Amino acid sequence: MNAITITPQGHLVLQKDMLDHLGVSGGNTIIIEKLPDGRIELRAAPEAADISQAFGLLKHHGAQPLTIEQIDAAARNGWTSAR
Numbered sequence: 001m002n003a004i005t006i007t008p009q010g011h012l013v014l015q016k017d018m019l020d021h022l023g024v025s026g027g028n029t030i031i032i033e034k035l036p037d038g039r040i041e042l043r044a045a046p047e048a049a050d051i052s053q054a055f056g057l058l059k060h061h062g063a064q065p066l067t068i069e070q071i072d073a074a075a076r077n078g079w080t081s082a083r
Helices: 016-022 068-076
Strands: 030-034 040-044
Touching: 016 040
Parallel strands: none
Antiparallel strands: 030 040
16 A cells, blocks of 8 residues: 655555556646545546558558559449458
8 A cells, every 4th residue: 555645735646556556657648537535536538539540541551552443443333242
């Protein structure tokens, strides 16, 4: 068990090993949930989705990209040749 000191301003400072355990660092958000008997639970807030994370998601590394003609043929065939 680790003890945490409360600063005169009412701030809590978590040690690095606690932050590492939560998977957070400076600037990240932590969710605090009140539990019965005066307990609280801390957990890392999920990161906001960023559309740029989806770029390249469907890319097959080492494979040649499909041509427009191949994409059109696959669409016409209802993707049956891909199954």
